[in-house]
Amino acid sequence: MIIVTTSFSLPRPLSGEEARQIFLSTAPKYLGVPGLLRKHYVLSEDGQTAGGVYLWNSRAEAESMYTEAWRVFVREKYQTEPVVRYFESAVTVDNGSNQISA
Known part of the structure; x- marks a missing residue:
């Protein structure tokens, strides 16, 4: 699995x-996106930085989201340039299901 973080000032x-x-106004556009398992919207405590934490099936599916069109959307919505970072998730601890997966 791939975890992607996005952030922008x-x-x-x-x-x-x-x-x-x-x-909430943008959340519906992420429903049904192929390969996207979960998205968490995030806001820093000081309210100056926002972004998301995404869980994807694969890097290819994740990369299909963060296109130039997506960047334009973020720039127009928030008047800032997003930063996108990719991470491989080697092991996951899920306390909700009491499982560890690798």
Whole structure:
């Protein structure tokens, strides 16, 4: 599995409620995306940085998301350039199901 983090500095700090409303407005576009298992929207404690943590089946499926069109969407929505980082997940601990997978 692949974990991707995205982050971007915001033009002005957001409150938790402002961020929640913005994130809810974009969340439906991620439903049904091939290979995307889960997405967590994140906001720093100071409200100045936002982003996401994504769990993907494969790197190829992840890369298909972070296209120039996606970057344009982020730039237009948040007036900033996103940073995308890829990580391989070798082992996962899932306390919800009490399982460890490799």
